[in-house]
Amino acid sequence: MIHEKKITVEASSIEEALNDVSGRWQIPAEKLHAEIIGEERKGFLGLGGKTLRVEITANLDENHDAKENRQDLFLRGADFVNETLKLMDFNAQAVISESDKNTLDIQGEDASDYVVGRYGDALKGMEYLVNLALRDPKYEPRIKIDSCGYRERRTKSLERLAEATARQAVKYGRPVRLEPMASWERWVIHTTLKDRSDITTESVGEPPLRKVVVMPKYDPERDGAAGPAMMRVRARRERVSRPVSRPPRRGSRRSAKQ
Amino acid sequence: MVNYKELVEFIVKHLVTQPELVGVEGNEGEGGNKILIRVAHEDVGRVIGKRGATINAIRLLAKAAAVKAGERVDVDIVED
Numbered sequence: 001m002i003h004e005k006k007i008t009v010e011a012s013s014i015e016e017a018l019n020d021v022s023g024r025w026q027i028p029a030e031k032l033h034a035e036i037i038g039e040e041r042k043g044f045l046g047l048g049g050k051t052l053r054v055e056i057t058a059n060l061d062e063n064h065d066a067k068e069n070r071q072d073l074f075l076r077g078a079d080f081v082n083e084t085l086k087l088m089d090f091n092a093q094a095v096i097s098e099s100d101k102n103t104l105d106i107q108g109e110d111a112s113d114y115v116v117g118r119y120g121d122a123l124k125g126m127e128y129l130v131n132l133a134l135r136d137p138k139y140e141p142r143i144k145i146d147s148c149g150y151r152e153r154r155t156k157s158l159e160r161l162a163e164a165t166a167r168q169a170v171k172y173g174r175p176v177r178l179e180p181m182a183s184w185e186r187w188v189i190h191t192t193l194k195d196r197s198d199i200t201t202e203s204v205g206e207p208p209l210r211k212v213v214v215m216p217k218y219d220p221e222r223d224g225a226a227g228p229a230m231m232r233v234r235a236r237r238e239r240v241s242r243p244v245s246r247p248p249r250r251g252s253r254r255s256a257k258q
Numbered sequence: 259m260v261n262y263k264e265l266v267e268f269i270v271k272h273l274v275t276q277p278e279l280v281g282v283e284g285n286e287g288e289g290g291n292k293i294l295i296r297v298a299h300e301d302v303g304r305v306i307g308k309r310g311a312t313i314n315a316i317r318l319l320a321k322a323a324a325v326k327a328g329e330r331v332d333v334d335i336v337e338d
Contacts, residue, residue: 080272083268084265084268084269084319087260087261087264087265087268087323088260088265088319088322088323088326089259089260089323089326089327090323090326110326113326114322114323114325114326115322117322117325121318121321121322122318122319122322124315124318125314125315125316125317125318125319125322126315126319128311128312128315129269129272129273129312129315129316129319132273132307132312132315133269133272133273134272206309207308207309207311208309208311208314209309
């Protein structure tokens with residue numbers, strides 16, 4: 001598939017414009033097409049020369065170039081991350097992961113204590129910035145960043161959280177909201193619960209505060225015609241007849257009634 | 259020692275359309291390091307990001323570096 005990429009630059013000659021864009025896009029100048037769309041005289045009586053406004057177009061064969069771009073993107077990504085780690089005075093390096101080619105893995109002495117830290121904060125910040133700085137969202141895959149198996153651990157803990165929240169939603173017959181999460185974290189929650197017949201999930205709000213709501217599903221056979229209200233009544237009856245060891249959280253609306 | 263000024267400058271220059279107009283000041287005060295970013299007017303929104311997502315990501319990195327160094331750091335941007 002062919003797609004067109006376009007940019008307008010200012011330069012004193014067509015050659016200069018071609019060189020500039022060729023460097024910016026990492027595409028050889030022969031593959032670019034230039035067209036002058038305006039000019040402007042500088043200085044007194046045109047002595048200062050003129051500035052051309054040049055539109056540069058590239059016709060890219062997507063399949064071929066996407067592959068090249070991909071490799072290039074991850075190499076530039078590793079450079080960006082390594083330079084940042086150096087400036088942070090961290091003893092750590094980023095390498096392209098062997099198990100997942102879209103992941104940069106950060107390794108080294110400071111990786112687990114400071115790059116991952118307690119909540120993976122630096123990892124999240126780094127991933128966000130490297131994509132924003134280097135990636136063209138139209139044609140390039142997202143760069144993922146991992147370190148010391150953080151993603152896997154986080155995924156496991158999110159799966160446990162999903163199951164526990166589903167139990168809670170069914171038990172109280174009402175929706176439960178989770179904390180705001182990144183898109184891939186919400187994806188883990190949705191995927192973990194997608195096959196459950198008694199639960200539906202939905203994301204609400206805008207990033208970075210977007211969160212998953214886990215809702216018990218209304219079942220006409222079980223809950224009768226009264227609808228969602230009956231679902232809550234049933235949930236309460238079951239709780240009363242079968243007391244649970246752990247009382248509801250203090251301050252919740254239910255605690256007053258029990 | 260972490261050079262917060264260089265760290266922030268390196269990141270910000272990768273985000274803006276006019277890298278030559280990026281200026282970063284660093285002050286060491288009693289409350290720790292204060293870093294102040296100046297960029298071209300059109301680039302301010304780009305550095306702040308949607309709901310401050312970008313400036314917050316920059317802060318996360320500066321703070322992670324500060325944790326290791328046992329220091330404090332504040333990153334802000336001139337908005338006018």
